[in-house]
Amino acid sequence: MSNEGLKPEKLAVLIDADNTTAACAQDLLEEIAKYGIASVKRIYGDWSSPMLSGWRSILLKHALVPIQQFAYTKGKDATDMGLIIDAMDLLYSGHFDGFCLVSSDSDFTPLASRIRAAGRVVYGFGRAKTPEAFRQACDRFFYIENLGEVEKSKDEIGAASTTALADRPEAAKVTAKSRQMDAATKSLLNKSIKDATDEATGWAFVGKIGNVISETRPDFDSRTYGYAKLSGMLRDLRGLQFRTDEANRMYCRKIPYSDLIKLLDEAFNKFKSAKGWASLDVVGKYVKPRWDWQEYGFESFPELLGKVDHVEITNDGMRMLAPAAS
Template sequence: MEKTEYKIALLIDSENVSPKYIKSVMNEIAKYGRIVIARFYGDINNLSKDWHRTAQDHAIKPVHQYNVAIGKNAADMAMALDAQEMMYQEKVNAFFLVTSDSDFTPLAVKLREGGMHVVGIGSLKTTTQAFKSACNEFRYFEYLNDDEDEEEVVPKNVEADKAEIDRTIKGIIIENGVDNRIQLSRLGDILVNRFSDFDPRKYGHKSLSSLASTIQGVMLNQEKTTTYVSLKPSMQKEEIMNEIVEIIQTNKSKEMMLTKIKQELEKRHPSFNYAELGFTRFSKLVSSIPHVLVSKNAAKLK
């Protein structure tokens, strides 16, 4: 399936965005389609020379607004009104809202209701979950940076986050694939639909294929122009069943809690997944073993 080539409106909240990110933002937009409208909003007199120079370099039109009312941001209001007017004019079918301001959450919702594809770009530290969820996709400035001189951003709890996304990807392959196999592009679409801010760069990878290739028990293969992601053939069911019996036998009473059995199996086989063997629950796998009886979350030899 061909990827949609969007006609894009780029709207930048310049008062809350550093000009140093604009080059990376433009590079990101190029992956989606063609910019039809590009504007930045703010009190032009208060913007730095860097901002003016950056806007000129990338042909981004300034929209000047004085903040004449206390507690009201005229630039924000102008940006929201312009966006809705553009939507009704039907010159574009996608919006890039470059801001970390949660006040633009209703605008993102309105644009999506109008059939627009909305991509937000903002700060990792200050963007609210509400604004991220209101967008079809969300990208962080910190992961777009192409400047090798800039310090690399290392997310907190990256190992835990990586383990979680690995489990999620395996689950998607099982639930949405055919014979535990799915197109890479389809996998990416599902991930973005579930998590608007999904980005392989959060996990230290430049692409989804690179991220997927690091997951234990997952493999990629190319068929003509299509890349597929699939689960590696698991151990034979009989072999796993025999190991479960061995684990139970190590207990003097020949009885063991299911959670303990599962933990022991995962120590031996970190990529173990009972779903790959055709079972919806671990208890059903254990119950299917001859000479093993499951009762009250425990298994014992008959």
């Protein structure tokens, strides 16, 4: 990915038109622009086919270079071979830092692996049905649905007239349905935070967390879960403290609630009255030197207790509650 102050990466964008609809073009190229300059933009398919009328209507708008690939044999995809040959020629030219392969076809898995073996970055783009082998072969993989496009089924496309497809290239664009952030996803985020944490400071740079995730899950995208950015997911993960540095870079760290709960239990049992309550002020003074809540962004002891389960507080007292039976 291009960084501020560094020369943007030169990218070769190769699109399998037989496997991708024109509805995604604008969002696709805007996404690619986040990672570098699309120095080459080629799109492959049988341009004599009415199925590509949507793409034909926007080639000039997006400066896409169409590459004709005739279907010499029924049932065989000549587009794949033509794209692969061009990709290898571009790779051997040595002029490109990365490649954007736009297809949901697993046939491009060896190509992605070969490009990465040559030290070039590979960004893959495809539908949610894209086989895992191709997704994992890329450095990063983006679901087209997250870019605002959901592919029509072949039956729907076949039933539509050529004129209708040409006049309504955006007809297939709808908002993708977000997934829930399940236990496996939360576990992935927590492990990535741990792996990205600087042992010297205890903080993890959010950008590094994203890189750690991508190393094991190239197809991970916060937009799949309804979040515009990873930082939004992390905030909803709870139990984290955030800060930004002078360059507005975001960092986070785990709040050690397990240590706090042990300390609260110790303090409560030490100072509780016969009625089963302990003074907020007394417990707070005991906890503060041992667990400074202000270091974790809490203004006061009551504010901290409000974030801890199984604690009941009043204006001047607190007590520990037994966890609810599962």
